[in-house]
Amino acid sequence: MNSFKRRNRFMLLLMLHMFFVAQVLGAVLESTDVPIGAYYVQTFGFLLFFAPPVIIYFVLYGKTVKTDFYLAPLGLVNAVLVVIITFAFIPFFFLLSYVSSLIFTNEAQLMVESMRHTPAWALFLTLAVAPAVFEEIVFRGVLFGKQEQVSLRGKIIMSALFFAVMHIDPQQFIYTFFAGLIFAALMLITRSIKAPIIAHFSINAFNLWALLNVSETGAEQSGAETLTAILFLMLLTLPVLLFAVYLLFMNNKRKLTIAVIASRLIRDAAFLAALERSEPENETDKDGFSDDKDAPQYHEQGGVQAFITWELWGVFALYFFQVAAYFYN
Numbered sequence: 130m131n132s133f134k135r136r137n138r139f140m141l142l143l144m145l146h147m148f149f150v151a152q153v154l155g156a157v158l159e160s161t162d163v164p165i166g167a168y169y170v171q172t173f174g175f176l177l178f179f180a181p182p183v184i185i186y187f188v189l190y191g192k193t194v195k196t197d198f199y200l201a202p203l204g205l206v207n208a209v210l211v212v213i214i215t216f217a218f219i220p221f222f223f224l225l226s227y228v229s230s231l232i233f234t235n236e237a238q239l240m241v242e243s244m245r246h247t248p249a250w251a252l253f254l255t256l257a258v259a260p261a262v263f264e265e266i267v268f269r270g271v272l273f274g275k276q277e278q279v280s281l282r283g284k285i286i287m288s289a290l291f292f293a294v295m296h297i298d299p300q301q302f303i304y305t306f307f308a309g310l311i312f313a314a315l316m317l318i319t320r321s322i323k324a325p326i327i328a329h330f331s332i333n334a335f336n337l338w339a340l341l342n343v344s345e346t347g348a349e350q351s352g353a354e355t356l357t358a359i360l361f362l363m364l365l366t367l368p369v370l371l372f373a374v375y376l377l378f379m380n381n382k383r384k385l386t387i388a389v390i391a392s393r394l395i396r397d398a399a400f401l402a403a404l405e406r407s408e409p410e411n412e413t414d415k416d417g418f419s420d421d422k423d424a425p426q427y428h429e430q431g432g433v434q435a436f437i438t439w440e441l442w443g444v445f446a447l448y449f450f451q452v453a454a455y456f457y458n
Contacts, residue, residue, distance in 0.1 A: 139182065179266065214370060289308075318381050
């Protein structure tokens, strides 16, 4: 089974599992008179949503956190730079969210407003900490697979795409996809999954603070004023973003060099192994390869055809079904 097919199958399992758990939780909450806070449902829901599929994946395919996750020490300097880069990107996220809001309702804002009287610590645990930890374990951990020689570009796009699909919200699709790309880049630069976890938490925490602040003050702006403010913030933060990215690269130059060398060695080792397994059967040329061009070649898995499988179509079918069902209800 190619690696992308396995990842697509995992995502389909995750989507089906999340749908089933959501239906069961909804039925249980409707049938009981025990008052359960929405933040408790959200927090423990993350555990129920993500833990079983991840455990099944690890057991079924013999994966481990140690071998498949990027676990290099992050360091204080990297952590600070990740936070700065994340906050510098926030105006770009606001722009994408604003554009999406012109077409779709901002359901996330409505949800936060409905939970505004929940204690602040509970909101941050539910809407900032839990998503950052659980979602990054899945999308920048399980779906990346550090040791697998799969197209890196393909893994970045795939993890971001599945991250956006998982939210089951058209309004969030564009900026969560963009955020997924940024999270993957931060992890690859630092070689640590802690980087996207910190970035993810920073964005969620800031968005939560902003939504609560707007709800409490009742401040409203026209569309033109909002767009102008966003563009001004983008212009203001762009130099900070570029400088912080440069510093992050320089601070991780040694890690990146080692990663490039290790990747090349793995590819060369795979190619040599393929050479050793080959046994020319037909008339051979001076290099020992047949005239039928059956010389072994090593390629990373990751073409478009390898990514598009029936499991992928199943993921999108389930996504559109759940979106349609949500808007219909």
